[in-house]
Amino acid sequence: MKFSSRLSFRLFLATLFLASISFAQSAKPVITKIDPPNWFAGLPTSLLLIHGEHLENTTFSIHGAKAHITETTISPNGHWAFVHLDPGKKPASIQLIAANPHGITTTPYILSARRPQSEQPKGFNSSDVMYLIMPDRFADADPANDALPDFRDPDDRTRARAYHGGDIRGIESHLDYLQQLGVTTIWTTPLYDNSAEQSGNSYHGYSATDMYAVDPHLGTMSDLQALVRAAHSRGMKIVLDTVPNHVGRAHPWAQDMPTPDWFHGTPASHIQAQYDFMTIVDPNGNVATRTAVLNGWFANSLPDLNQDSPLVAQYLTQNAIWWIETAGIDGFRLDTFPYVPRSFWHTYNGTLHQLYPQFTDVGEVFDGDPKVTSFFAGGRANQGSDGTVDTLLDTPFDYPMFFALRGALTRKKPMTAIADVLKQDALYPHPERLVTFFGNHDNKRFLSEPGADPAALRLGFGLLATLRGMPQLYYGDEIAMSGGNDPDNRRDFPGGFPQDQSGSSNQTKSDAFTQSGRTDAEQAMETWVSSLLQLRAHTPALQTGQLAVLSADDNILAFVRGADLSSACSQQPRYIIAANSDTAPHDIAIPLAAAPLAGCTRFTPALETPAEAHSTAGQLQIHLPAQQIAILRAEP
Known part of the structure; x- marks a missing residue:
């Protein structure tokens, strides 16, 4: 009886397995996601990355308008299809038809109109003042996104590594404050959807799990579009942080890559990113170290995208186009710039500048040596161990000046350190474009630097407002906020959250967005900064001289x-x-x-x-x- 029962169970499993194969082979296509979710008439051919089931042996076609498919490739497991779509010249609603021998699936798809000329990106330049905001830590104006259903980690302002509730509407509701301060350009950390991570650790936005959606903790695309419109109506600009280097660990690609070479390695087998940029700058740089810079996984955990793959490169480039057209932004901050091949940047920036002549971007090259940072600046083809390439980047951040300012103002370095950085401006094709700063979200607050005090901070703002380049402020520095290393340097802006103004939930009542709500120390620093920025705004010599x-x-x-x-x-x-x-x-x-x-x-x-x-x-x-x-x- 035992042998007979065991045999019957095995026959049942075999029958079930064969039935599942038969079902898979006899099932019609299923489409669960299309990237990009829409495209734009009159733009170049789009690569549609389609995710679903039973896509093997599927043919794709278009019904409606003059759009047409030029090429299709399907992954062996039937989960991914690469469909190259020529959108034609006119906006239209079309039907994407997926057919196999067992059925047909039809999915609506929109070919939208491009933004009119009056709404094209304005870009930023040395006459602007940039202000960095982490939306989750700035202001909460939409309580509806403070407690998302089906999200594991609740918002918790008592935990440094958790969502706190700030959102896009919170930025829009404080444009008056920013404009009065003298800010003309707002840079936000990434707005990508990070929610599949199911972790408050993703509050910063640098672990994307969907590059075509806004993180629901921060709001919606409609909120972003409203922010852009409101900023533009004031003559202000919006710069979005974007990350073509990597995605988050919980991105669906991490467990099901669209192609075998979509990433450099896998979650189980990869190399860790190295930070020796000189191996790229030096034409004779060590090949193994350079490979670790370009192909290693950042923090040894974030899947590193393979931009040498034409499919990955096109996906990332049109993702940038989609955000520009959809949201109406004016520029990008490009994260982890040296970790991405310069050959990719040449094509990426070349495409964006051709489509949007006024669009500008600034790259993060976290290095204190002007020979390194200038190497990655656009406008000149520099020879490195990866060839001779012009990245076409508008400008890098001036990290050498960051280190010089911090060192000199805290008296760890002589003031000649600042002059030494300026002496090397000739290394850059456009030193006047450099983005100067002494604070951001990756470093402890200036006031928490050993040797710093409010007088040194005042002096730092004085230099920042008068040196060449475009000054960048980090939210809260203008009211003398302190904070140690990440995440302590990302404290909430006082007054940006309902509890701040009511004094509830063990929070001290405060509102640094208003003069009446600031302490004497906060008011003194804000007055000084706004006076400097107003002087700069009315003095062309300090902007472009x-x-x-x-x-x-x-x-x-x-x-x-x-x-x-x-x-x-x-x-x-x-x-x-x-x-x-x-x-x-x-x-x-x-x-x-x-x-x-x-x-x-x-x-x-x-x-x-x-x-x-x-x-x-x-x-x-x-x-x-x-x-x-x-x-x-x-x-x-």
Whole structure:
């Protein structure tokens, strides 16, 4: 009986297995997702990445309009289809038809109209001021997305690595504050859907599980479009953080790759990313280390996309196009820039600049050596171990200046460190485009840097507003927020959450978005920053003028900004900036005989500070109290 029962059970399993195979072979196609979810008439051929079941032996066709399919490839497991679609010239609603011998599945698909010329990206430049926001930590204006059903980890503001409830509407509701401060460009950390991770650890947005959706914790695409419209109505711009290097561990691709080479390796077998960018910069760089930079998994856990695959490259490029057309954004911040092949960036940026001439992007090259950061800047084909390539990147962030500012202002480095960075500007095709900063979400807050204090922070803002390039602020630095290393540097903006203003849930009542809600220290710093940014907004020389260092030593840095500094002082005013990082006062004498100050006779404060200045005997004498800055207007 036991043998007979065992045999019957085995026959049952075999029958069930054969039946499942028969069902799979006799089932009609099932389509569960199409990337991109829509495309745009008049754009180049789109690659539709279709996910589903029973796609093997399936043919695809289009009904409606003049769009047509040019090529189709299907994965061996029948889960993925690559359909190349020529969208034609006119917007239309079409039907995507998937047919196999066992049935037909029809899916509606939209070919949308492109944005009109008046809504094309505006880009950013050195006349702008960029402000970095982590939406989850800035402001909560939509309580409906604070407790998502079917999401494992609840919002919890008491935990540093959890969603706190901030959202896109929270940014829009505080545009008045940002504009009054002097901000013209808002950079948000990624808005990609990270929710498949089912973890509050994904609050930052850098672990995408769907690159064609907004994370529901942060809002909807409609919310983003409303933010863009509201910002544009004020003359402000929106820059979106995007991550072509990797996706999150919970992305469906991690367990079911569309092609065998979609990633560099698998979750079970991959190499860890290395951070030695010099192996790319050096034409003779170590090949194994360079491979680890380009092919390694960031943090040894995030699946590394293979941009050398034409299918992956096209997917990522048209993903960028889709966000530009759908949301109306003005630029990108490109995460982990050196970890992606420069050959990909050349094509990616070339495509975007051809379609959107005013669109701009800034790349993260986290390195303090100008020889490294300038190597990745666009505008020049640089020879490295990966060939001779122009990335066509508009600009990298000025990380060398970041390290110089932090070191000099906390007196770990001399002020000559800043001058040394400026001396290497010729390495860049466009040093005037560099994005300067002393704080962001990847580093401890400036005020939590050993040796920092509010006076040093004030001095840092003074230099940030007057150096060449476009200044970038990190949310909350303007009210002197503190915070240690990640995630402590990502605290909530006080006043951005309902509990802040009511004082409930063990939260101290505060609202730093309003003058009446700020502490004295917060108000003093905000007033100083807004006055600096207003000066900059009304002073072309500080936005686009040339820069020449006048003097630099351990404690003092002095430089001049203005047009055509190779000639004598002209009717266009020049601006002299002198900064003292020391805790003791210092005097500086600047000769006036040679350009760029020859012929300048009047020196007036452009912004009132405790510094004093007067000219005598062919010299400009400046008295700088401890940790103070002078900003002088120089005229004939």
